Amino acid sequence: MENNTLKEIGSQLLSANRILLFPHMQIDGDAYGSAVALCLALRNLGKEVYVLLEDEVPAFLSFLTCDFCLEGEPPFDSADIAIAIDCSDVGRFEKRKDWYFKGNVTICLDHHMTTGVFADFNYIDSSAAATGEIIYDLLKVMNCDFNAEIANALYAAITTDTGNFRYSNTTKRTHLIVADLYDTGLDHTKVCVEIYENVRRERVKLSADALKDMQLFCDGSAGLVSVTQKMLEVNHTSMEETEGIIDTLKSIEGIEIAALLKEKEKEIIKVSLRAKSYGNVANIAQKFHGGGHIKAAGCTIHDSLDNAKKMIIGAIEEELMKGSSI
Amino acid sequence: MENNTLKEIGSQLLSANRILLFPHMQIDGDAYGSAVALCLALRNLGKEVYVLLEDEVPAFLSFLTCDFCLEGEPPFDSADIAIAIDCSDVGRFEKRKDWYFKGNVTICLDHHMTTGVFADFNYIDSSAAATGEIIYDLLKVMNCDFNAEIANALYAAITTDTGNFRYSNTTKRTHLIVADLYDTGLDHTKVCVEIYENVRRERVKLSADALKDMQLFCDGSAGLVSVTQKMLEVNHTSMEETEGIIDTLKSIEGIEIAALLKEKEKEIIKVSLRAKSYGNVANIAQKFHGGGHIKAAGCTIHDSLDNAKKMIIGAIEEELMKGSSI
Numbered sequence: 001m002e003n004n005t006l007k008e009i010g011s012q013l014l015s016a017n018r019i020l021l022f023p024h025m026q027i028d029g030d031a032y033g034s035a036v037a038l039c040l041a042l043r044n045l046g047k048e049v050y051v052l053l054e055d056e057v058p059a060f061l062s063f064l065t066c067d068f069c070l071e072g073e074p075p076f077d078s079a080d081i082a083i084a085i086d087c088s089d090v091g092r093f094e095k096r097k098d099w100y101f102k103g104n105v106t107i108c109l110d111h112h113m114t115t116g117v118f119a120d121f122n123y124i125d126s127s128a129a130a131t132g133e134i135i136y137d138l139l140k141v142m143n144c145d146f147n148a149e150i151a152n153a154l155y156a157a158i159t160t161d162t163g164n165f166r167y168s169n170t171t172k173r174t175h176l177i178v179a180d181l182y183d184t185g186l187d188h189t190k191v192c193v194e195i196y197e198n199v200r201r202e203r204v205k206l207s208a209d210a211l212k213d214m215q216l217f218c219d220g221s222a223g224l225v226s227v228t229q230k231m232l233e234v235n236h237t238s239m240e241e242t243e244g245i246i247d248t249l250k251s252i253e254g255i256e257i258a259a260l261l262k263e264k265e266k267e268i269i270k271v272s273l274r275a276k277s278y279g280n281v282a283n284i285a286q287k288f289h290g291g292g293h294i295k296a297a298g299c300t301i302h303d304s305l306d307n308a309k310k311m312i313i314g315a316i317e318e319e320l321m322k323g324s325s326i
Numbered sequence: 327m328e329n330n331t332l333k334e335i336g337s338q339l340l341s342a343n344r345i346l347l348f349p350h351m352q353i354d355g356d357a358y359g360s361a362v363a364l365c366l367a368l369r370n371l372g373k374e375v376y377v378l379l380e381d382e383v384p385a386f387l388s389f390l391t392c393d394f395c396l397e398g399e400p401p402f403d404s405a406d407i408a409i410a411i412d413c414s415d416v417g418r419f420e421k422r423k424d425w426y427f428k429g430n431v432t433i434c435l436d437h438h439m440t441t442g443v444f445a446d447f448n449y450i451d452s453s454a455a456a457t458g459e460i461i462y463d464l465l466k467v468m469n470c471d472f473n474a475e476i477a478n479a480l481y482a483a484i485t486t487d488t489g490n491f492r493y494s495n496t497t498k499r500t501h502l503i504v505a506d507l508y509d510t511g512l513d514h515t516k517v518c519v520e521i522y523e524n525v526r527r528e529r530v531k532l533s534a535d536a537l538k539d540m541q542l543f544c545d546g547s548a549g550l551v552s553v554t555q556k557m558l559e560v561n562h563t564s565m566e567e568t569e570g571i572i573d574t575l576k577s578i579e580g581i582e583i584a585a586l587l588k589e590k591e592k593e594i595i596k597v598s599l600r601a602k603s604y605g606n607v608a609n610i611a612q613k614f615h616g617g618g619h620i621k622a623a624g625c626t627i628h629d630s631l632d633n634a635k636k637m638i639i640g641a642i643e644e645e646l647m648k649g650s651s652i
Contacts, residue, residue: 059579164490164491164492165490165491165514166490166514166515166518166522167515168515170514171508172505172506172508172509173505175501175502175504175505175508176501176502176505178501179498179499179501179502179505180498182497182498182501183498188491188492188496189492189493189494192492193602193603196492196577197576197577197578197579197581197602198577198579199577199578199579200578200579201540201542201546201549201578201579201580201581204537204540204574204575204577204578205537205538205540207534207537208533208534208535208537208538209534209538211530211531211533211534212531212534212535212538214527214530214531216527220527223527248530249530250523251522251523251524251525251530252523252525252526252527252530253385253523253524253525253526253527254527255523255527276519276523277519
């Protein structure tokens with residue numbers, strides 16, 4: 001697939017009036033921050049723009065206020081332009097796809113590798129750490145005015161998708177963009193407090209509860225933590241709130257492979273796997289018909305939690321033994 | 327006090343041969359990263375440079391290898407130049423001060439407000455987020471060559487002193503400097519893994535142990551966690567390893583003031599206090615003859631842990647009540 005230029009896409013936007021934005025479902029910081037920034041910038045140009053959502057904005061992003069975010073029907077029947085934001089495929093906005101394809105012109109802005117092209121105009125740059133970086137470039141090409149709200153939204157997009165500048169996708173360009181946002185009113189302290197210091201207390205307790213029983217093996221080069229339905233109940237949490245536990249486990253000295261086993265139902269165990277440096281967890285996930293990347297993968301095991309633990313420990317041991325013989 | 331220019335300081339360094347560097351005691355990422363970067367850059371110019379330490383380099387910084395770091399006596403009796411790095415006063419290198427003042431020329435490079443000038447040449451910039459930023463500027467002024475080791479050392483200095491770009495001291499300049507380091511071989515992923523994913527497992531367990539019994543009060547706008555000698559013993563940890571627990575507590579939604587009570591001895595309770603947004607914990611610390619900043623302060627209470635808890639909860643309640651009446 002050949003990309004269009006941001007100039008071509010900018011021209012389309014400048015000549016349009018009614019624009020609908022489609023960030024992906026299970027909305028995250030990059031999808032929401034990118035959509036809000038683009039919406040506000042286009043609104044400043046006098047366009048009639050709305051962000052169409054299919055789920056509630058998570059609490060840690062609710063400080064990014066945007067009066068033009070809607071759940072449900074769009075306010076007009078057909079848009080001049082419909083833009084998919086941070087959506088690698090149509091499945092990422094499945095419930096809203098009819099409204100998207102009703103757009104006279106469709107655009108896709110993304111930093112994920114896409115499986116198939118679905119839009120008229122495409123700008124997909126997998127070297128961008130976040131779609132927020134692409135939105136920044138687009139607004140620059142269009143000579144849009146930046147302001148504090150736009151800067152905060154783009155910063156939210158970038159900090160969340162780069163693990164606050166720690167992940168390997170972070171580049172020189174990431175830091176140059178953020179440096180520039182300071183000139184237009186960025187309040188990074190406020191954004192960081194909202195995003196990183198807004199954790200439900202029950203979630204902190206669940207994390208403590210799970211980590212105190214961590215199991216280390218392979219001479220401390222692997223670690224396993226599990227979360228049962230009972231632990232969720234006792235701590236008044238949901239399985240979604242286990243996010244972050246595996247990162248704390250991986251942050252332990254010497255741990256190369258970390259595993260989190262989530263008891264979804266009695267014999268349905270969802271397994272998340274992470275590698276720190278040299279490990280390959282995609283290999284492990286594949287053994288159980290799962291998938292993912294070398295450093296982050298997952299699978300589901302249909303067996304008891306105890307058996308799933310044994311299987312995963314065995315597979316990790318095998319993988320790490322292989323590594324040590326290279 | 328009037329600063330010298332970095333050009334003046336650079337000229338002194340260029341005309342010297344034997345140079346000793348003095349990072350502060352209880353060495354941290356900024357002091358060590360800054361010293362290593364300056365040492366390596368001056369070595370590349372053919373100078374005979376050593377970093378004098380008075381304590382062991384912490385494990386999370388040991389990846390910054392420098393063959394020129396020494397504990398104990400310097401390798402020559404009197405240096406052409408002695409440089410205090412990240413030391414707000416002489417007390418920060420008390421044990422090594424005789425060697426420092428034996429230098430023919432003394433220099434102070436720092437980003438802390440200093441109480442008294444102690445060096446011949448001074449460059450103190452409290453707007454710098456880290457002394458690492460000042461070292462970067464100095465090396466640029468001196469036209470020093472950068473390389474991957476220097477870039478990694480400066481990144482370590484900057485990421486640790488800015489809470490990985492989250493603290494309010496982070497500026498546009500911080501991000502511009504980091505962006506430039508990518509051009510000279512920075513491997514930020516490696517540095518971040520070493521610094522942030524190198525936590526002792528016992529420490530993670532201690533943290534989990536302490537946090538599971540957190541106490542919330544003032545309608546959830548304050549939180550308290552305590553660590554006893556018994557908890558340290560059970561988890562095979564030291565009191566130094568409680569660092570970070572208060573940040574996790576503060577990260578909880580709605581918590582404005584966080585307190586960590588550390589039972590140093592039976593009736594000696596060290597109290598750490600943090601405020602998130604509007605709270606003033608310096609006020610609270612002062613009530614118990616402690617001190618600190620508005621957002622981070624501490625004090626010591628000579629009473630039982632239970633009584634100390636009651637006193638601190640009372641003082642926090644009073645402070646938060648005051649806030650709500652403004």
